[in-house]
Amino acid sequence: MSVLTDLIYAGSNAVAGLTEGAVNDAIAKFGGDAKVAFPDTAYFLPTIYAATGVKVTKLSDLPACVGVLKSLISNKEDLGEALNAGLATAVGAEILEALKFVDGGNPYENESGIGFVPDPIIRSLGVPLVTGDMPGVAVVIGKADNPADVVATVKDYQSKGILTFLIGDVIEQVIGGGVKAGLDFRVIPLGHDVTAVIHAVTVAIRAALIFGNIKPGDLPGLLEYTKERVPAFVNTYGEISEVVVSAGAGAIALGFPVVVDIDLGENQVAGALESVTDHSLTAKRSLELRNIKVKVKELPIHVAFASAFEGEIIRRPDMHAEISSDKKPAFELVVMRGANEVEDHKITIIGDDIGPDAPVEMALGTIVEVAGAKMQVDFEPVIERKIHHWFNYMEGIMHTGQRNLIRVRVSKEAYEKGVRLKDFAEVIYSMVMDEFSSVVDKCQVTLITDATKVSEQLEALAMPRYDARDDRLSSMTDESVDKFYTCILCQSFAPSHCCVVTPERLGLCGAVSWLDAKATKELTPAGPCQPIEKTGLIDEKLGLYDNVNKIVGEATHGAVETVTLYSLMQDPMTSCGCFECICGILPEANGVVVVNREYKGLTPTGMTFGELASMTGGGVQTPGFMGHGRHFISSKKFIKAEGGIARIVWMPKELKDDVANRLNATAKELYGIDNFTDMICDETIAVESDAVLNFLQEKGHPALGLDPIM
């Protein structure tokens, strides 16, 4: 036997023994009927469910799984067979971790790791992964001999936007080295036991179920999906035990290369298991092995610039300067100019720069003038909204809002590193020229901090521009345009998914409006957004068009033949998995519930967001369930075929409050109802369906008077 297969089998057999013993002990202690489940997932024990189709819910389901696990360990001298034994280790680790949760246990309460990653987090990763904003996923495990080595590597991943999961003592080493951890920073500690590695593995496995429409039990399909579409890899630090070796074999079986920092000599497997003992090369080699290409932006500014800093929060005590439109005038405006009105890369600062004495309260008018042969006025707001992201990408800068309602904070640390107004201007200039180069030829940036002058420009220049855009947007209906757009960005995860983006229905991720899609077509002509000429109307109420069917059919390679724009029950639009909200029917109330990703509780359907979401996704059409963007809820086209927004009977309170103004305006316009949201139930009123129905009857909710929904 080779040393490597020997080690793998030794680890797998050890885990198999441990697992069998632990299952028997748990049954003896809690009884076979005791519940076993991970928190906030619709996929049971995901590895077992995906690989075999078995839905584990109680302890007595587990002995059969242990049997399957053991059958995967053939002890045959063959690398392929040994990799299967690695999968057995994954199954064993999953069971051992799940046992920690038996009987409602909360094993990660006092851990620095989060343990199991809930479904909604995985769904939220969809868009950053497909856009390449998050180019890969690193699993870092073990304990570095020299903590600085792992700290540097994780910082490197962070600066590239890569999501890093930490397992073992590297957690303390990385956090102790000053790396900010948390989902917002794309560094997620999982746990200290080796078995916690399964929590990274099930993220990839659930991605296959959520986005890839892989059917539970289709093990070859699952392995192909993770290998082809999940850009993950593993780095180990320090000595590796047999169990880690066999877990690594499992990773390799899933298609994830493993880079170790000890010398494995002839036991290396090129492309799959490699030794990199020079730690400065770990990240580089890992990315090469997974063919991950990262566009690093080196900007001429004083702090780091990466999407990983987007979620950074700067609290008042850490703040050096603040621009807040609540206190002093502030606005951001992108405006299109003629070619001879713009001097490329001209930066003008009018008024005082950020001064030394904290806290500084400033006014700020940001005027970005762009010119280009292909530039259109419609692209102004598309570029303008990016300022929010770009400022947030700067380390130590926080930005919220848009237009004349904004807040920008500069941390003390960022100020000390040298951040001044010019850095903001450089960021805007560089990013406009980088991301919008096909429409912008020249760009100049003016920053005004003189409060009087900011007010003047706000009145004279910005407000009229905002008003004109609002008029344009509100007059923009599905009827008023002659084209819709496809978006197939999510096909890299959900191969048969296609969003149809119309003025009144944005993409289900919430990130792609009709204007965005139009701009994307202009920026990348052969890209994910292609025009659909609005021809061949078949049924207006359903939003059924011959040409939409044709183009969607082509875009999904024949997977979707008929799609309606406005129906939930008849050929609804497909869902990829990264939707902001899901709408599902509640037949008892003759209506629908709408639930957002952030809501954790149960809904009157008896299901959580995650469970509802698992009813659809992967690019399939599921009548009665449909993913959509938040903004779509107040649209006149929202399930128009079934009666429109009058069908909405229940929403989580936070969502209801968020959409209230727009939803109430639409209800008033469509049905003459005032304060429609007062008629919609939420979790603070009732969740149980009888009680929901009582509430609706009390309020005279319009859904009760509509035709039966099914």
Ligand code: SF4
């Ligand atoms: Fe994905 Fe649709 Fe959003 Fe495009 S619009 S990124 S396909 S969810």
Ligand code: ZN
């Ligand atoms: Zn998506």
